[in-house]
Amino acid sequence: MNYPNGIKKQKVQLVNYKNRGMCLEDDINETNRYYCRNDLAYIYKKPTPIQITKVDYPSRKEAIIKEAYFKEPSTTDYNGIYCGYYIDFEAKETKIKTAFPLHNIHPHQIQHIRNVIRHGGICFLIVRFQIQNETYLLWGDDFLSFLENNTRKSIPYSYFKTYAKKIQFTYQPRLDYLKIVDERIGGSYEK
Amino acid sequence: MNYPNGIKKQKVQLVNYKNRGMCLEDDINETNRYYCRNDLAYIYKKPTPIQITKVDYPSRKEAIIKEAYFKEPSTTDYNGIYCGYYIDFEAKETKIKTAFPLHNIHPHQIQHIRNVIRHGGICFLIVRFQIQNETYLLWGDDFLSFLENNTRKSIPYSYFKTYAKKIQFTYQPRLDYLKIVDERIGGSYEK
Numbered sequence: 001m002n003y004p005n006g007i008k009k010q011k012v013q014l015v016n017y018k019n020r021g022m023c024l025e026d027d028i029n030e031t032n033r034y035y036c037r038n039d040l041a042y043i044y045k046k047p048t049p050i051q052i053t054k055v056d057y058p059s060r061k062e063a064i065i066k067e068a069y070f071k072e073p074s075t076t077d078y079n080g081i082y083c084g085y086y087i088d089f090e091a092k093e094t095k096i097k098t099a100f101p102l103h104n105i106h107p108h109q110i111q112h113i114r115n116v117i118r119h120g121g122i123c124f125l126i127v128r129f130q131i132q133n134e135t136y137l138l139w140g141d142d143f144l145s146f147l148e149n150n151t152r153k154s155i156p157y158s159y160f161k162t163y164a165k166k167i168q169f170t171y172q173p174r175l176d177y178l179k180i181v182d183e184r185i186g187g188s189y190e191k
Numbered sequence: 192m193n194y195p196n197g198i199k200k201q202k203v204q205l206v207n208y209k210n211r212g213m214c215l216e217d218d219i220n221e222t223n224r225y226y227c228r229n230d231l232a233y234i235y236k237k238p239t240p241i242q243i244t245k246v247d248y249p250s251r252k253e254a255i256i257k258e259a260y261f262k263e264p265s266t267t268d269y270n271g272i273y274c275g276y277y278i279d280f281e282a283k284e285t286k287i288k289t290a291f292p293l294h295n296i297h298p299h300q301i302q303h304i305r306n307v308i309r310h311g312g313i314c315f316l317i318v319r320f321q322i323q324n325e326t327y328l329l330w331g332d333d334f335l336s337f338l339e340n341n342t343r344k345s346i347p348y349s350y351f352k353t354y355a356k357k358i359q360f361t362y363q364p365r366l367d368y369l370k371i372v373d374e375r376i377g378g379s380y381e382k
Contacts, residue, residue, distance in 0.1 A: 042306045044266055049238040050256065065241065065259035075235055079270060084311025086277040115233045120275025 024093045024128045024135065027174045028078065034173035035082075041178060043080030043087055049073055075112045076123075082178060085185060086121040088113075089177075093128035099154035100127050102147075110147065113140045122181055126167065129157060136164035137180045215284045215319045215326065218365045219269065225364035226273075232369060234271030234278055240264055266303045267314075273369060276376060277312035279304075280368075284319035290345035291318050293338075301338065304331045313372055317358070320348060327355035328371045 025045070035041040054067035076090040090113075092104045105125070116123040123140035138155075142163045146155055165180045216236070226232040245258035267281040281304075283295045296316070307314040314331035329346075333354045337346055356371045 036306075039306070039309075042266075042303070042310060047238040047240040050241055050259070063261055065256065065261070068241070068256035068259055070254055070256070075233075081277040081279070081307055081310045081312045084277070086272040086275070088272070112233070115227075115230070116272055118230075119233060119272045121272045 022174075024091050024126070027135075028091050028126065028177075031173040031175045031177065032078075032080075035178065041080060041082035041087070043078055043082065045078050046073070046075070072106060072108075074108050076109055082122075082181065083185060085181075086116070087181070088116045088121050088123045089126055091126040091128075093130055095130050096154075097129065097131045097157065099156045100129075100160070101154045103153070110144070114144060117141060117144070122184065124181075126175075126177060127160065127164070129160070132157075135167045135169075135175060136160045137167055137177055138164040139184070213365075215282050215317070218326075219282050219317065219368075222364040222366045222368065223269075223271075226369065232271060232273035232278070234269055234273065236269050237264070237266070263297060263299075265299050267300055273313070273372065274376060276372075277307070278372070279307045279312050279314045280317055282317040282319075284321055286321050287345075288320065288322045288348065290343075290347045291320075291351070292345045294344070301335070305335060308332060308335070313375065315372075317366075317368060318351065318355070320351070323348075326358045326360075326366060327351045328358055328368050329355040330375070 029045060032041075032043045032045070035043060049071040050068045051071050052065055052068045054065070056064045056066050058064065076088050078091065079086070079088045081087065090105060090109060092100070094100050094104070113123050117140050125138045125140070125143055126135060127138060128135040138160060143155075146159060146163075165183075167175050167177050167180065170176055220236060223232075223234045223236070226234060240262040241259045242262050243256055243259045245256070247255045247257050249255065267279050269282065270277070270279045272278065281296060281300060283291070285291050285295070304314050308331050316329045316331070316334055317326060318329060319326040329351060334346075337350060337354075356374075358366050358368050358371065361367055
């Protein structure tokens with residue numbers, strides 16, 4: 001069946017696209033690019049820290065790394081600026097339906113989240129439950145409060161349902177997490 | 192000659208140390224570690240961006256990068272949080288006595304500096320003139336104003352003498368650049 005104005009077709013494409021299982025990192029990078037393009041916020045993923053042990057210099061300009069190792073990140077993955085605020089977050093996805101395993105977040109990253117909050121930054125986790133295909137923003141203080149009051153090795157899905165904010169998928173930007181930040185800072189990039 | 196209280200000796204060591212030609216990056220990293228240790232600010236150097244093209248996985252935990260290339264950074268090298276402010280800067284040193292060559296700062300880094308300032312961040316360059324052994328903090332807006340009003344391919348040393356703030360070498364922290372930031376934001380971490 002053909003739809004002359006193409007609207008229905010576009011909608012089908014959108015649904016397909018959403019189900020293709022884009023990874024969270026891609027969605028966030030694309031969202032951050034949207035924010036940059038529209039001069040709303042400048043938030044970047046930090047490069048993966050690498051320990052370089054061997055480099056070849058075939059010419060002055062071209063260096064080839066011949067041996068290197070991944071290092072454990074000491075801070076969170078993303079940071080930047082929005083409305084004068086320092087923004088800092090970590091993004092993780094899990095295949096587990098009922099809980100988010102805490103081994104995903106290293107102890108020095110937890111300390112970093114604590115430091116950022118104490119110094120007035122906006123800090124949170126973005127967690128995607130792949131099976132439900134739901135993405136949540138969990139404020140840093142709610143995350144720390146869970147850690148302080150629980151001995152569990154994972155945060156139950158129900159904790160996210162109760163305390164975290166669900167980030168809606170939209171066409172552009174894909175994961176508009178700053179809308180949730182707006183609720184907190186009382187501003188809005190749309191104004 | 193021996194000094195029983197050791198004070199003179201310590202001073203001599205300090206002078207020697209200053210002349211050993213520590214690189215600017217080391218001085219800044221050490222300063223940032225001092226700020227962290229004393230819970231004053233959390234400012235980190237971003238890892239060098241690298242394009243990985245070949246990885247070996249001898250075991251699940253240990254990956255060895257076998258081929259990778261350096262990528263050009265699209266933002267500045269350092270960012271973080273201080274007194275609720277987003278802090279962002281680039282650090283460079285030059286062996287040229289009379290000027291700081293502008294090819295040291297890439298066009299997308301200049302755009303990044305513009306973006307950060309427009310969105311309320313604290314943005315600057317730290318430039319060391321190796322021959323004079325002097326280190327300056329040049330505010331982002333003074334840097335941009337130079338670019339807008341000049342066609343030169345370098346910023347003369349005299350411009351730094353006039354418009355930039357000299358960062359004093361001290362024992363701890365080595366390069367207390369936040370003291371200069373304090374003058375701007377009207378606060379102080381010492382209070």
